[in-house]
Amino acid sequence: MEVIVKIGQFLLSxxxxxxxxxxxxxxxxxxxxxxVEKFYMFFNPGFSLFKFTKGETEYGIGWLPLGGYVKISGMIDESMDKEQMKLPPEPYEFRSKPAWQRLLIMVGGVLVNFILAFVIYIAVLYTWGEQYLPVENVKYGVVCDSLAESIGLQDGDKIVSLDNEKIEKFNDIVPDILLNGPKSIQFTRNNELLSVDIPSSFVPDLLAKSSKGFSLDPIFGIRFPYSAMSIGKVMKESPANEAGILKGDKIVSIDSVGFEYYDQFETFTHSKKGQDVLVQLNREGKQLEVKLTIGQDGKIGFYTQMESGLFEYATLKYSFVESIPAGFNKGIDKLTDYLKQFKLIFSSETQAYKSIGGFMTIGSIFPGVWNWQAFWNLTAFLSIILAIMNILPIPALDGGHVMFLMYEIITGRKPGDKFMEYAQITGMVLLFGLLIFANGNDVVKWISNMK
Incomplete structure (x- = not known):
């Protein structure tokens, strides 16, 4: 069901x-x-799922969800309609229009995507506001993975700043390290302020770990007290289900070993992979004991549920007037962050190209339950991505047409039709290769995660 919800949100977006x-x-x-001869959502090689004609335009829905297109008369595009280009130009054709008009036609899609992103962010902030966990409210510190531990951080450390500049939002820490390249992390340990350097190899190592999955590796998560956790949904065909563990139970100890924090519980169960253990439970105030065999993945087989109100989140509310500049600023921040990622992709040091993903990666960013706030935030971000990708100066993309039009405007010379045909073909081959590479990365990640 979770996969269906993700796919549904992705296709709607x-x-x-x-x-x-x-x-x-x-x-x-x-x-x-x-x-405009055709207006299609999704491509329709061979056949269309639905179509109708109104006026001079055929409107339809294709079966291949790789994008969409409008076929404009007298324009060399992905339709590669060479026969039309052999005929004398007509006044209503694209090639007969002044260069500035053709330029606006080509940037129209990108312009709409940018405007759409800003409008969505404004609407989201006005409707729901913004909620986040301030760094200072992560009162139990962080849980570190092996990469964070390699630079000197420990479980329970409380991160304060990067390069001595205070971080406001906890979820901004890892993206800030990735995109802005700070040289050090400041944190408190046992009430003592300490600092560790971030080595130059840290970002490449982070991206290398992330390339094995469908999202950026978190490096450190929020530490939870064990006493605040209880059993949520119990998975079928799991050690927990076979042992009769129920939703709402609390595991007091395993083999008489208690835990202060939930990460200590996870570390312990991973150390007992495939072993028989005695689990002490609290069920509605009654003490029970059950025997089970921990799975080879080091898990018992349940989701956790946490006491509400454990952490104090900050909530920002906006009036309609306040939401306009706030939404615009959020859009600019997302745009800036995405542009910074290109620096990583083209860096030989980071090898970020290994993290490039296709439709599985994009679909995986949507939540497994339908959440309109998350849906619209992600749609706004994808709109920015679509705009930037389309404006790249690659033939077959809007940006490729814009590049040739700018050349025409500056030099007064129009590229020949034959040149435009070859450029279009080159661009389509390049884009098809990138599509195969990105989705091939997804397949490799999926196979690796299945092992």
């Missing part, structure tokens, strides 16, 4: 973004009296 992106091209084309 993609549909909204594709339709509005193509609507941007369509609107400017109509504004300048340029004929």
């Amino acid at each position: 993609l549909s909204i973004l594709v339709v509005l992106h193509e609507l941007g091209h369509f609107t400017f084309a109509k504004l300048f009296k340029t004929r």
Whole structure:
């Protein structure tokens, strides 16, 4: 069910973004009296799922969800309609319009995507506000993975700042390390302020770990007191289910070993992989004991549920007027962060290209339960990504057409139709190769995670 919800959210988000992106091209084309022959959500090689004709335009839904398109008369695009280009230009065709009009038609989709992202962020902040966990409220410190431990951090450390600059939001720590390259981390341990250096190998190592999965490795998580945790959903065909453990039970100890923090419980169960243990339970005030064999993955087989109100979250509420600059600033921040990622992708040191993912990676960022706030936040971010990717100066993308149009505007010379055909083919081959590479990475990650 979780996978179906993720797929549903992804397809809905993609549909909204594709339709509005193509609507941007369509609107400017109509504004300048340029004929649009087709307007499609998703591609339709061979056949369409649905189509109808109104006026001079055929509207439809394709079966291949790799994007969408508008076919504009007199334009060399992915349709590669060479026969039309052999005929004399007509006044309603793209090639007959002034360069500045053709430029606006080509940037229309990207412009709509940027505007859409800002509008969504404004609406989200106005409707739900913004909630986050302040760094100072992570009162039990962090749980470190092996990479964090390798630079000197320990479980229970309380992170204060990066390069002596205070971090406000806990979830901003790892992205800040990744994108802004701080040289040190300041933290408190046993009420003493300490600092560790972040080596140059840290970001490449982080990306190498992340490339094995579908998201950025967290490095450190929030530490929870064990007493605040209880059994949530018990998984079928698990040691917990076979032993009769129920939702709401609390594991007091295992083999008479108690725990102060939940990460200590996880460390202990991993040390007992495949072994028989005696579990002491508290069930509605009654003490019980059950025997079970811990799985080879070091788990007993249940989800945890945590007491509410354990951490104090900060909540920002915005009036409609306040939400406008706040939403705009959030959009700019997301845009800036995404642009910084290109520096990582093209760096030979970080080898971030190994982390590039396709549709499985994008779909995995949506939550497993339907959450409209998360859905719209992710849709806004994907709209920014779509805009940036489309404006790249690659033939076959909007940015490729813009590049050639700028050349025409500056030099006064229009690239020949034959040159544009070859450029379009080159761009399509390049994009197809990138598509295979990104989704191939997804397949490799999926197979690795299945082992």
